[in-house]
Amino acid sequence: MSRRSFLKKSSLATLGLLAYPAYSSAFELNKNKDVIIGHNTHRYKVNLNWGNLDPLKTPVNDCHEMIQDSKGRIVLLTNETKNNIIVYDKSGKFIESWGTEYPGAHGLTLIKENGTDYLLITDYERHQIIKTTLDGKVVFTIDFPEQTGLYSNKKEFKPTETTVTKTGDIYVADGYGNQHIIHYNNKGELINVFGGHGEGDDQFLNAHGICYDDRDANNPSLLITAREMNQLKRFTLDGNFIESINVPGALICRPVIHKKDIYFAVLRSKNAIDFDSGFVLIMNDKNEVISCPGATAPNYKNNNLEELYQTVRIFQHPHDVCIDDDENVYVSQWNSGKTYPIKLTRV
Amino acid sequence: MRLRVLIFVILSIGCAKKNDYLQEREIALVQPIVKATSTIIDSSVVLTANLRMKDVDLFYTDDGTIPNENSLKYSGPLSIKKEGVYSFKAFHADWKPSAISKLKLYKKGKIPETINWETSVSATYPGIGDLTVLNNKKGSLDFRDKQWFGYDSIAKATVYFKEKTLIDNITIGYLVDTKSWIFPPSEVKVYLNGEFFLTVDFKELYEDNIAKLDDVEIPINRKLNTITIEVKNTTQLPEWHPGKGFKAWLFMDEWIFN
Numbered sequence: 341m342s343r344r345s346f347l348k349k350s351s352l353a354t355l356g357l358l359a360y361p362a363y364s365s366a367f368e369l370n371k372n373k374d375v376i377i378g379h380n381t382h383r384y385k386v387n388l389n390w391g392n393l394d395p396l397k398t399p400v401n402d403c404h405e406m407i408q409d410s411k412g413r414i415v416l417l418t419n420e421t422k423n424n425i426i427v428y429d430k431s432g433k434f435i436e437s438w439g440t441e442y443p444g445a446h447g448l449t450l451i452k453e454n455g456t457d458y459l460l461i462t463d464y465e466r467h468q469i470i471k472t473t474l475d476g477k478v479v480f481t482i483d484f485p486e487q488t489g490l491y492s493n494k495k496e497f498k499p500t501e502t503t504v505t506k507t508g509d510i511y512v513a514d515g516y517g518n519q520h521i522i523h524y525n526n527k528g529e530l531i532n533v534f535g536g537h538g539e540g541d542d543q544f545l546n547a548h549g550i551c552y553d554d555r556d557a558n559n560p561s562l563l564i565t566a567r568e569m570n571q572l573k574r575f576t577l578d579g580n581f582i583e584s585i586n587v588p589g590a591l592i593c594r595p596v597i598h599k600k601d602i603y604f605a606v607l608r609s610k611n612a613i614d615f616d617s618g619f620v621l622i623m624n625d626k627n628e629v630i631s632c633p634g635a636t637a638p639n640y641k642n643n644n645l646e647e648l649y650q651t652v653r654i655f656q657h658p659h660d661v662c663i664d665d666d667e668n669v670y671v672s673q674w675n676s677g678k679t680y681p682i683k684l685t686r687v
Numbered sequence: 688m689r690l691r692v693l694i695f696v697i698l699s700i701g702c703a704k705k706n707d708y709l710q711e712r713e714i715a716l717v718q719p720i721v722k723a724t725s726t727i728i729d730s731s732v733v734l735t736a737n738l739r740m741k742d743v744d745l746f747y748t749d750d751g752t753i754p755n756e757n758s759l760k761y762s763g764p765l766s767i768k769k770e771g772v773y774s775f776k777a778f779h780a781d782w783k784p785s786a787i788s789k790l791k792l793y794k795k796g797k798i799p800e801t802i803n804w805e806t807s808v809s810a811t812y813p814g815i816g817d818l819t820v821l822n823n824k825k826g827s828l829d830f831r832d833k834q835w836f837g838y839d840s841i842a843k844a845t846v847y848f849k850e851k852t853l854i855d856n857i858t859i860g861y862l863v864d865t866k867s868w869i870f871p872p873s874e875v876k877v878y879l880n881g882e883f884f885l886t887v888d889f890k891e892l893y894e895d896n897i898a899k900l901d902d903v904e905i906p907i908n909r910k911l912n913t914i915t916i917e918v919k920n921t922t923q924l925p926e927w928h929p930g931k932g933f934k935a936w937l938f939m940d941e942w943i944f945n
Binding site (some may be wrong): 370373374376385386387388389390611612613614615617636637639646649650651652654655678 | 689706707708709710711712713715716717718720738739740741781782788868896898943
């Protein structure tokens with residue numbers, strides 16, 4: 341039992357004698373209020389105990405990314421090589437773990453092929469993308485894109501994220517490397533490369549996350565975060581820049597589309613005094629920010645979003661979000677004292 | 688014995704509803720964002736504080752003490768004429784109060800006629816040129832801010848006043864951003880009219896990463912024409928730092944002569 345839960349239970353026990361049952365209308369059992377964070381339609385209670393495991397048996401380092409598989413299980417990727425993958429049920433109960441060979445485990449993407457789930461792991465220390473089965477068998481690897489002529493050696497390639505289209509094409513964001521977006525077909529053959537380091541519309545400073553956006557089925561596109569620029573950029577599937585969406589103050593990690601909304605972990609607030617000043621950000625189907633759990637309420641003035649920043653000290657460095665089929669959000673964090681993910685329960 | 692059993696049963700019922708959710712009183716607010724139109728006061732500056740959250744109240748002090756809910760309540764931009772340390776804290780009925788945000792405001796100093804640098808500033812962080820430390824503009828926490836004059840060795844310059852001038856003290860402003868290998872000076876030497884005057888040694892050791900604006904105020908209380916200031920960087924990063932053993936950067940924004 342943690343110290344915090346011991347104190348909580350002790351105080352309830354003290355009140356219990358008077359509170360139950362005759363005095364329950366006169367005295368509240370618990371005068372504390374559950375934290376509720378977020379705004380408008382997307383508000384959440386916070387569970388810091390979800391998924392906590394024995395760190396001696398199943399440790400984590402940075403909790404980089406999470407997905408929910410077809411069986412409804414929550415899959416966590418960490419760069420702890422004792423167990424790079426930890427699989428939970430939605431209640432936070434441990435199911436299994438595997439993976440010891442991914443020191444730079446960073447990006448985690450779910451692929452569904454003919455009713456079978458696969459994972460794409462990006463490892464920036466191995467300079468590779470690895471496709472695995474859901475129990476950890478390697479299907480194939482993609483090495484650094486030498487044939488583009490844009491990389492002199494594999495160490496320049498530090499991929500952070502992948503996304504897969506309906507046809508199986510794979511896009512890789514080289515977010516810690518040369519900032520290119522590399523496009524492969526479903527056989528792993530190079531099709532195109534675009535982006536690159538810079539501050540132009542079609543360039544990136546920290547192309548950290550990417551996702552395939554088919555909310556408009558007739559015009560699917562790519563959403564790519566330029567984290568240091570506090571921008572989300574949209575490109576056509578053949579790599580042409582369409583638009584930038586500004587999120588002032590928010591270092592957004594990767595876009596995660598759930599139904600019609602886009603969810604982001606925000607690593608930190610750009611101008612905060614504290615480094616560990618992250619939060620969660622949610623956009624609606626018009627790409628307007630509608631909720632920022634842990635941060636300022638989104639407010640538009642003359643169509644410009646006011647700078648966002650952390651307001652309560654809940655999150656440290658959120659790195660990814662996973663939204664389950666109950667609309668709850670799991671937040672995995674980088675550089676946060678080797679803590680397990682946080683669960684946000686929608687209210 | 689029967690009573691004990693009854694109490695146990697009641698307590699068990701009282702404990703039965705387990706609440707995994709975080710409680711508001713367990714969590715602190717973020718410290719307010721405090722800004723001034725300038726942190727060097729000529730006649731007056733405007734000070735603003737903000738934490739954009741419903742039902743938050745901000746309280747402040749102007750004497751360096753810790754604010755509480757009996758302190759001055761912030762209700763809008765403040766016109767400030769007096770130098771000092773302004774401290775702000777956020778309060779809310781349901782959340783723990785924030786940490787303190789401090790902003791130091793300086794009185795505008797006497798401006799020397801010229802400055803002659805004897806050592807070269809970093810080519811990467813040259814500020815706005817030789818006058819960076821005399822332009823009455825403080826730097827921000829962003830080390831890329833053009834108000835920072837960066838050195839990776841000794842910074843030495845002599846300033847010249849037009850006529851003999853009474854100087855009570857000198858304030859040297861610097862940046863601490865340990866993640867970016869920017870540390871306080873290790874030593875400052877001061878020469879008055881060409882004669883050695885004093886050495887200030889820095890004893891402050893950081894054991895964790897920190898980012899802040901800081902300064903050292905050196906008492907002078909002499910009439911003089913020239914002052915030579917020699918500021919030495921930290922030559923060895925501490926054991927805990929990823930760059931241990933390597934030299935640190937020294938970033939200065941203003942030399943203020945009062």
